[in-house]
Amino acid sequence: MxxxxxxxxxxxxxxxxxxxxxxxxxxxxxxxxxxxxxxxxxxxxxxxxxxxxxxxxxxxxxxxxxxxxxxxxxxxxxxxxxxxxxxxxxxxxxxxxxxxxxxxxxxxxxxxxxxxxxxxxxxxxxxxxxxxxxxxxxxxxxxxxxxxxxxxxxxxxxxxxxxxxxxxxxxxxxxxxxxxxxxxxxxxxxxxxxxxxxxxxxDVWHYVDREGIELPDVYYAHERRVVPRADRWLAAGDHAPRGSEPVEKRLVRYRTVGDMSCTEAVESAAVTVTEVIDEITSLRTGEPGSTRADARWPxxxxxxxxxxxxxx
Structure with a gap:
């Protein structure tokens, strides 16, 4: 930490x-x-x-x-x-x-x-x-x-x-x-x-960069045990895997952090604030749409x- x-x-x-x-x-x-x-x-x-x-x-x-x-x-x-x-x-x-x-x-x-x-x-x-x-x-x-x-x-x-x-x-x-x-x-x-x-x-990331705000390490690329769900990755834990779902180790980070059971990781190599900003700038998917499984639950x-x- x-x-x-x-x-x-x-x-x-x-x-x-x-x-x-x-x-x-x-x-x-x-x-x-x-x-x-x-x-x-x-x-x-x-x-x-x-x-x-x-x-x-x-x-x-x-x-x-x-x-x-x-x-x-x-x-x-x-x-x-x-x-x-x-x-x-x-x-x-x-x-x-x-x-x-x-x-x-x-x-x-x-x-x-x-x-x-x-x-x-x-x-x-x-x-x-x-x-x-x-x-x-x-x-x-x-x-x-x-x-x-x-x-x-x-x-x-x-x-x-x-x-x-x-x-x-x-x-x-x-x-x-x-x-x-x-x-x-x-x-x-x-x-x-x-x-x-x-x-x-x-804006949030640029402000984090300017003000030097420390964030939890999960916002940056790290190796984690994850369960594949469609084209997304869910952290392995009490809620996953289910049945015979495979568990893999991947280099991932989280764009948003919430309940582990519905917050999905994205594959990433960004380990600094600048790299995260560059990565987000190149993406077309918004934060909830790419990282929240519950965004698809009515x-x-x-x-x-x-x-x-x-x-x-």
């Missing part, structure tokens, strides 16, 4: 009148986070240890330094995690002395509010636990690292999305003209906030979870 310098802030070598693309994105995300801190009580930042949440944490620390970050970290733990990612998550939390709450999704399944999926993935089961934790903890805002390009079925996700007891409808979402955000909410409502809504996968699709109040 690399030395933990993940969220140390490096000074920007850009004059105020020469803001580049990344500077504009960073400024917008920091503005959104400060707005959340000023308008909401007990906000949380969803933190899994993946690249999106690590960028979010870096931005949050940068937004409020030298003061402590005003967000508690929350991880909905499916129990099907990459060990490298969990080790990195815990090291970052310890390094910055942060307050992390881990909510095991399995406990909800054991208590019967949820049923395990036949395919084995618990990723879509996070919907109910998230809503329940926010309600019981009186957290009226949740910051998440979802990007606008993470699903082609959703055009222009709202940065601030109010949620109440009922399932959200698209006509209830507020317009955000000229980047003016409406953070008003009624009693009993909470707000889902997406500071990275206008970022792309390449019961776990984004539109289904959107109706169930998981996404904005």
């Amino acid at each position: 690399r030395t933990q310098t993940c969220c140390e802030v490096s000074p920007a070598a850009v004059a105020p009148d020469e803001l580049g693309h990344l500077d504009v994105l960073e400024s917008e995300a920091i503005h959104i986070m400060r707005e959340v801190a000023g308008q909401f009580e007990r906000p949380v930042l969803l933190f899994s240890g993946g690249k999106g949440s690590l960028v979010m944490l870096h931005l949050a620390l940068k937004a409020f330094r030298p003061a402590p970050m005003p967000f508690r970290l929350l991880h909905l733990d499916t129990g099907h995690n990459f060990p490298e990612v969990m080790a990195h998550r815990d090291a970052i939390v310890e390094h910055h002395r942060l307050d992390l709450s881990v909510v095991p999704v399995r406990e909800y399944a054991d208590a019967d509010p949820l049923r395990e999926r036949p395919a084995g993935s618990r990723d879509p089961l996070r919907t109910f636990p998230l809503a329940d934790v926010l309600r019981r903890g009186r957290h009226n805002a949740a910051l998440e690292g979802t990007r606008g390009d993470a699903d082609t079925g959703r055009a222009g996700p709202r940065v601030f999305s109010p949620r109440g007891e009922s399932r959200p409808e698209h006509h209830e979402q507020r317009p955000e003209l000229w980047s003016l955000y409406n953070s008003r909410h009624r009693a009993g409502e909470h707000m889902r906030v997406l500071p990275l809504a206008h970022w792309t996968e390449l 019961a776990a699709g984004v539109e289904t979870r959107e109706r169930e109040a998981y996404f904005s």
Whole structure:
């Protein structure tokens, strides 16, 4: 594992009148986070240890330094995690002395509010636990690292999305003209906030490169035992292989990191940030389409979870 310098802030070598693309994105995300801190009580930042949440944490620390970050970290733990990612998550939390709450999704399944999926993935089961934790903890805002390009079925996700007891409808979402955000909410409502809504996968990697953010090793090429599924590779573990499926060793990396049972690897030789950026630039397939098996499961699709109040 690399030395933990993940969220140390490096000074920007850009004059105020020469803001580049990344500077504009960073400024917008920091503005959104400060707005959340000023308008909401007990906000949380969803933190899994993946690249999106690590960028979010870096931005949050940068937004409020030298003061402590005003967000508690929350991880909905499916129990099907990459060990490298969990080790990195815990090291970052310890390094910055942060307050992390881990909510095991399995406990909800054991208590019967949820049923395990036949395919084995618990990723879509996070919907109910998230809503329940926010309600019981009186957290009226949740910051998440979802990007606008993470699903082609959703055009222009709202940065601030109010949620109440009922399932959200698209006509209830507020317009955000000229980047003016409406953070008003009624009693009993909470707000889902997406500071990275206008970022792309390449933006995230360019920002990781510029800021020197450390990521778990699974994002870079490494040898791993995998199970072939069609033209994709699933990590060998409790959920795979099935029956007589073969297990092979391949040089792979992960473009996104989530539940091991539905996150697929891509063959790659990219071992540095620059090589990863070059690789992504040459690809035509988006991140979910090439790495998420659950993107092809109707019961776990984004539109289904959107109706169930998981996404904005």
